[in-house]
Amino acid sequence: MLSKALLALAVGIATVQATPSPTKTHKPEHEPEHKHAAAANCFPALGFTMPSSPPASVANWWCDYSTDYAFLGFSYEITACQSLTQLKREFKDIRQTFNGRYVRLYGFCDNQGYYNDVIEAAWYAGIGVHALIWFGFDGDTKYLGRRDALLSVLHSNPKAAFVTRALQFGSEPLYDWAINPYDLVTEVNNARRNLSALQIPITVSEMAYGYQEHQNDGGMAVLGAIDFIDAHILPFFSTQASTANNSWPIVTGDLNWFLNNANGKKIYFSQNGWPSKTSSGVQPNSPSAVSNVQNENDYFKLLDSKCSYFKTVPGGGVGWFAHIYSENQEPGYGVYDSNGVLKFPFAPRAEC
Template sequence: MTLASKFILAVTVLGSALLGGAASRQYKPTKTFAEQELVPQKAGGLPNCFPAIGFKMPLHIPHSVVNWWCDYDTEYAFMGFSYEVTACQSLEQLRQEFLDIRHTFKGRYVRLYGACDRNGFYDDIVDAAWRANLGVHALIWFGWDDPDIWKTRRDVLLAALHANPKAKFVTRVLQFGSEPLFDWALPPLDLAEQVKLAQENLTSLRIPVTISEMAWGYQFSEPRGSMKIMDQIDFIDAHMLPFFSTEASTADKSWPIVENDINWFVNNGRGKKIYLSQNGWPSTTYPGVEPNSPSAVADVSNEHDYYTLLDEKCSYFKTVGGRGIGWFAHIYSDNQEPGYGIYGKDGSLKFPFAPKIRC
């Protein structure tokens, strides 16, 4: 294993509060996915599948998700944005920004980051995603301030997925994260069991389950059983933050670092679909977001160069691993996480951003 794969990431403490009455909701498994159920069936080709650009939401909620989702193999190149929800955005703001992601950037997904413990918040996510024709990578956020808050968040989110009739039509996957292996959120075998229980709970909704983790998280936890998690998850939400590599310099020279970790996921990922879910390059440094290489450069130009580099690799992302890889931009706005946003704090684009969604 090379030093290039050893990302040392910043830890940001996010405040959270228990939802009133949430702990009383039951977490009841049903049955396990059959393997053939985990691969979406062909949906007649683009754009007649969700969430392809050009797809039109039906006037009425469908009866089944069969033939609803686009095939994994069509999901490569730019997918959408990580979107932090710690601010507990209003429904109006969610609707506005999800529509912006769809129409301005041709995003197909939002990948949630952080946590909002406001009652009914995931219903607002579903509402905004349905209106904008966006899929969602949902997240059970562990956090650091309360060792048990993730259990409440798990139960509340699972209940919402079952109770909201639109939820299964916009929720592509349920993630445990972020970086639960690197952060020692749970012992690896316990985390694998939580993935299994969530899969059993969501079988009737046909919602896959994964964790959101970097290669190094799996690698350094391997002696404690991290590959049991790789065996259990339905597909891979991988983190790619090459700025933190000990070999980082400028973004335009970061491809060997990126490719090294992609190769690890391809070689160890059991043939599963891969997305780069938390993926970016910061435009500034501050305490907690600091490089591990004296040559690493954080500025707006390098943030732009990183996404240009990925965009130029569209043909690679279309075929790598046999199923292609889709990548997200982390993150939507500097108001969500300073330095990482495509939008600055003033609401203006920091640089031109129009990555390819197919090639």
């Protein structure tokens, strides 16, 4: 799913344009109520016990954004339309083996009512979901049916609001020119109104460059409309890339652009990783960029080493997802190989 035209070039340009700059000080949109990710009195904190049925309201249900820092969980592609049994097994693995608190959906499954299975698996595993309306790469209007189907399930399933942390429009609709930016603003605002009673925030899963290439024709309006930032961080594709251990300036280049332009909004690294191999659609823009399992591992180790920094980033800290759960979902990016074996030891911190 990453193999789209000029993806590597765009990310390379992004890192050049997003020159690291001093971090601005922003005031979080609300004061944190829960200080530690491990507190067991809010969902999806580590140690939280799921009730037997959904409570009457989402009030005081979710942990505060300030606890969503460091490692959060995995991007998880659903294009294979995994069975409910598989979803339960793998979501539980994310929770119990890796202390994951969320899955960030990627791709699409157009089976009728499929998101009901995602909800049921998330409730079973005690894990939150960043849901996704997938645009794809063809510039068509299939996203409209996916939007309506997802909104319908969110309203009809009594557990939906209690496992759905956010609704994303994506992936990279601005960079792909999948929709006019001002039309995307309308979609974001309409979705927020539609889900206001459920208190599900709305965002767009996008690269810094996606906003930058539309800076004068609606990109900044999209940035202003969303409730928080879902940033794509893929430093391997930068023209400055070499090894993962040297990628921190590239990461902070895009991060600082968001800090300087997003008015203190919460930031997540949603599509975020380093490939262990190249393919026809995954090619570097730097002759020095190295793709192998060691560098995939080193990239996640680098992020883990920045836990204390991520905790203090204005807006409520930075939480990051690992892209992606399995090689069966996205070859070259999985933490598990195609046989279900870990490619490297993976135990990043969920708090510090």
